Amino acid sequence: MRKELVKFTNKEVEYIFDGSFTELPLTHQRDKIIIVTDENLYKYHADKMEGFAVIKLPAGEGFKQQRTVDDIITQLLELQADKNSIIVGVGGGVVTDMAGYAASIYKRGVKLILVPTSILAMVDAAIGGKNGVDVGPFKNMVGTIYQPEQLIFDYSFLHTLPHEEWVNGFAEIIKHACIKDAHFFEMLVGKTLIDFKNDPTLLANLIEKNVAVKTGIVLSDEFETGERKLLNFGHTIGHAIENLYDLPHGHAVSIGMVAAATISEQLSNFPAASKQRLIQLLEQYHLPVHLSFDKEAIWDILLMDKKRENNSMNFILLNSIGDAVVTPIPLVQLKDLIEQCL
Template sequence: METIVIEGQSGNSTVIVDERIEEVAKYLPGKPLYIITDKNIERHHSKRFPNAPVYAIHPGEASKQLGYIENIYRWLLENNADRNSFILGIGGGVVCDIAGFVASTYMRGVEFGFVSTSLLSQVDASVGGKNGVDLDGYKNIIGTFNQPRFVLCDTNLLQTLHKEELVNGFAEMVKHALISDIILFEQLENDCSELLHLRQPIVSKHVAESIKVKATIVSADERESGIRKLLNFGHTWGHAVETLTGISHGKAVSIGMEFACRLSMEKGLFSNREYLRVIKLLQSFGLPTCMNIEPSKVFNALVKDKKRNANSIDFVLLKGIGVPKIETMALEELKKFAEKRL
């Protein structure tokens, strides 16, 4: 078991890797408890939950809509939740996003924590204090920065996931390596087969290492005014692809990382050899690196990105594996490059 602390303005968040879901009670603060989960997690694991009222959402991104969230607020009111309550999200990225957003806004904010059940949420979505919901198909347009009291990452739960769910998490692990450390990238190359087969202790080691990358960045820049923008690597183009196509988050981010690496190469920052090495690793994890979609449509979705600033956007490039660069790019330049790929 490994403990990682994220230092935030609203307080510290403790991430515990390899703590079992049955042990969550010892991390709860003794306040009235309300659990938010999804119907799949409830069906498979509800007997392992602490004793408390449970609201189970429909699995998937479609539940991250304001109209749906209103139902959870009403449920909390009907069950007499007050400002002294504690909300526990048990699930993957969507559940953690919703539970964190609801907790941060209900009665101007109550404490919350997570039991993270998917690889994506363990290495990314549940860690870092971003809590958001979607609007008209655009991801996380409405949200807050607020740290969970704790995040439990029970890696044993990963054994129940479909391959599709696992590859979402592998994409974020590759991203964290690309923006931080070539040695971590090399370890992913060496351990790819072991990770695909969920062999321990390799899985727990890489989950912890990936969380440490994000924890270091978030502790230095919780509100994304500087270095935290590095975590958007692959996401600017990837989120637009995800919005248009509905493919899974990890697959969209993988396509976004290919785009960013190719753009880095176009600018003379990144070598062809490094580019091919990244593509090989992504494909080894079963991730796509291209998609038959009209670039102009992706660009039109991209301009609605919350990170855009008037006619420019901060885009994360690579000067080498493990050597990122944030560059403010004119949207017109980005559009010309996207169209050039045709």
């Protein structure tokens, strides 16, 4: 177990790597802990949650809506949760998003601990304080930035993670390499998904590496006025197709990264050979790289994207692998690029 204290603007967050969820009662009052998880995870890990108050949510992105958070709050009231209660979000990115959102607004804020249980949540979704819900097909339209007290990385939860969720998580890992670290990209080229699944030390190092990349970006721009926008590489088109076509988040981001690389070729002189290397790496980790989609329907969703400012979209482009840039693209030009290039 390794602990690291990270100082954000309004809170110090304790990262506990290779920690144990079951040790929570040793450091926190058991009767103040309320676990928020989903039905799938509870099915496999009910024994770990025995003796705690548990709020079980239906599983899946389709339930990442305000009505589900309203249900969490109703159950918190029924449990007579007070200002000293601790909400513990145990699950993938959907759970950590909704647990964080609920904790930030219940009684104007209660303590929050996150226990990410998927690769995607460990390397991305649970880090940085962002939370929220979708509104219909529009991703993450409502939410807050609210840091937890602790992030507990309990790798034992990965033992029951389905293979497709390992694949899903590697999209965000590859994204981090693309925007920040060419050497990391080369390391991924030399490995396979099976290598990481079969080597606990290699996997732990991978998770810590990604946590460091994302944390470093968030510390430099916690409230997303500049550099933090780089984390949206692949997410502009990715978010637009995710809910419209009911895609796993990582699959949508993978397709979105290839689309962003194509636009980078046009606007940022991103080499065609580098784009091909990105495609090959995504395929190496079993991620999709293309989707035939309804461009008009996607455009209607893009117009509501949070990265839009007036008549332009803050789009994340690559100059080279490991070097990303935020580029405002006029909407008229972006629509032409989508029509012609994708």
